[in-house]
Amino acid sequence: MASIKEFQVTFDCAEPERVARFWCEVLGYVAPSPPEGFARWDDYNSSLPAGDRGAWFACSDPTGVGPRLYFQRVPEGKAVKNRVHLDVRVGTGLVGEERVAALEAECARLVALGAVRVQLLLADENNESCLAMQDVEGNEFCLD
Known part of the structure; x- marks a missing residue:
């Protein structure tokens, strides 16, 4: 029997901390404390060479159940639909x-945080209703 491996989900983005903090609000995740010796993330970033400042950020499930989310700055913008997306399970x-x-209630909460509503997909003979959305940088996700 194969063992299950721990994993993280990595997002390519332009503003890692902004996107990470959005997902903290969506999922109830928490941002890590700044590295040792720094009172704030801004202090840590200020200590880095200009090109490395704000290059990454992460957040995690405070219960330890969900995967760590890692956000890394990339130079190119989002060009096409995601090949992988998160389904946020609010209607289970x-x-x-x-x-x-x-x-709809969760959609309204997330739109107030900067998400964009894309489309409500109503139930059919195979699937329950879900709501397609985009995060603060346009990455697709679904409320399921």
Whole structure:
């Protein structure tokens, strides 16, 4: 039997800390403390060479259950639809109007944080309703 490996999800982005802090709010994750010897992340970044400042940021599930999320600055902008995206499970166990109401409520919360609503996909014979969205840099994700 194969063992399950620990993993992290890595995001390429322009502003790692901004995107990481958005996902902290979405998922209830926490940002790490600044490196030892620094009171704030700004202090740490100021100590680095100009090209390395703000090059990465990370966040993690405070319960230790979910994967670590790592955000790294890349020079190119997002050009096409993600090949992989996160499904944020807010409607698990709900169906019909009750599910759509839960999706809409979470959508409203996330739009206030800078997310963009893309499209509500209503249930069909194979899938329950979900809501397609984009994060603060346009990365697609779904409320499921």
